[in-house]
Amino acid sequence: MENALVSVPHNWYLLLSSLLFCIGVMGVLFRRNVIVILMCIELMLNSVNLLLVSFSAYAQNADGQVFVFFVMVVAAAEVAVGLALIVSIYRNVASTDIDSMKKLKW
Amino acid sequence: MNTIIYTSVLGFICMVAEILNLRKVIIPVAVIGLAAILGLTVMEWGTTATHFNDMVRTDNFSVAFGSLAIIITGLVIALSSDYYKNEQNHISDYMAIIVFTLVGGLVLLSYSNMAMLFLGIEILSISLYVMAGSRKYNTSSNEAGLKYFLMGSFASGFLLFGIALIYGVTGSFHLEAINTYLASATAVSPLFYLGVLMLLVAILFKVSAAPFHFWSPDVYEGSPALITALMATLVKVVMFGAFYRLFSTAFGNLGGYTNWLIALVAALTMVVGNLTALQQVNVKRLLAFSGIAHAGYLLLGILSITTDATSALFYYSAAYALATIAAFAVAIPVFQSAGSELVSAFNGLGKRKPFMAAMLTMALISLAGIPPFAGFLAKYYIFSEAMANGFFALLLIAIVSSIIGVYYYFKLILAMYTQPTDESVDVKFPTVYVVVAVLCVLLSLALGLYPNPVIQLF
């Protein structure tokens, strides 16, 4: 398995995670459903995890992998709070469309 | 470090007090506990220590800003005894979350590793997402919570990507290791600069600097007024502390690479904040834009890192936080009795309640930067730091925009003293609000008259 990886330039992993990150960003900007937006944010965090792991493998340094654990903890906490917010909003407006949330603006 | 542990324990006590059926004592215990923690923190002054493999560091910076953060939280918790008097069944949850917010803030003021920076920001933000949306059956509060949550976690994504890139280039999360790398590296990879930029985007978002400020008026308006007070003061002070720490420790050898960008953002923030505040009719929104404008002035302090602007930054944060809390302490009872958050709710307050109207007037005068209050000297110190660093054009913008700023603060003052009063509404000021407002105004006045003890701290 290690031999297979040696033929892959490290840049490709950077490229992959940048691509995933941008897909996440575009998804947040494009979509209107709150749940889908939340999933896109998860995708952004995952691309960061991939980046960290690839850097950690490249430098043979486990710090990056430990950091990924903290990212996972935060991602899980964020999702729990976010979904709780969505549920509490759904009770009031019966919709998960962010365009139903435009009471506050100037 | 000890401060963080004690505060976490206090939050835990607030949380379990409900199980022991001790709801009535939660707020007194929290306030007394915070006062004790404040005492213990102040006693750490002058010591420099690293803890847990240099994850956090206790130094004068963390003690000073940490004490300010504890005072702010203590005042807000004191106000909450009346604010949440009809929501006794949630009081322990709310108090625990507010104290945990403080824990996040304290982590942000003493971190020396990117992991702690990230966790601190997340503890602070996740607690506030919840508090912003805590009025479950109010669609404005729902909307505020959701907006804050979505934009906040979007910004966290950028923060993380920035940290990951910096780690990739330097091979470490440790602030000083990053700085050492910068000093020794012959050619720094462009990825590092990209990482710094993304980190900067996320932090500027959290301090609500233009053009990343769009969330803040909406969130401030929709959140419960007390939480708005907490967000306007604690988050801003703490994030600027973290910002300063990051740029003075990790990127100290960056050689002002980001200066032009921060200067641009500062100019934009001051202009946008002050000009948009002019047309606001909602008081919470007005204070939100005033907070944005003040973030612009505080960015001047970040720009002046090379001449050690710590004391100017600390003085400014303290002046801004005290005046804002005093303003909210008067405004919250007015909001509640008038059932409206518009400027017109303050009509004739000067005749009905001359004392509290005077308190609000003094708080606003301090925010506007008129002597003899702390706001004036704060602006003076931070402007002279910027002058010493040669940001003359920026200084001109800052002075002009702060003169514009005076106008909208006076809009509220004029409404209190010149508009006809609405006799049907009777405003009652519970004792805690009076005490907190008087305390903040007095502290602000004292800071304005005797600035030397604070300005010579560092």
Added chain:
Amino acid sequence: MYSVIAMIVCFFSIAGHYVLLNAQFLAIVHIIVYAGAIMVLFLFVVMLLNLNQEPDKSHGKLLRVAAAISGGMLFLVLLLSLNTSETGTFVLPEKSDIGMVQHVGKKLFNEYVLPFEISSVLLLSAIIGSVVLAKKEA
């Protein structure tokens, strides 16, 4: 609904990459946390709110163009800085154990013990928060 399933597939492929990159323990944790917990939470909410029937609409044209431009610019910036930076290929030792549980665990509980403990405050806060928000009042 399909997007949630697709997301799970994406997470499994990321886990595959972790294995390739010698992060074996992390790959397992990733599957357990993301596919096992987070996406199940998503699926539950999607089913609880019964969101199947409403199709996900996009924003208006202007917003979509703006989103595409800003997203594309971001990618361009990332791409350019990747292009100009010189990073080589992986040099992996014959037998690398940095991703094994012994190594990661030692790092986590020695050097990173404080962030580990502090994240308990984060979790506590998130637990209280989600209960406060999601509980129905009597």
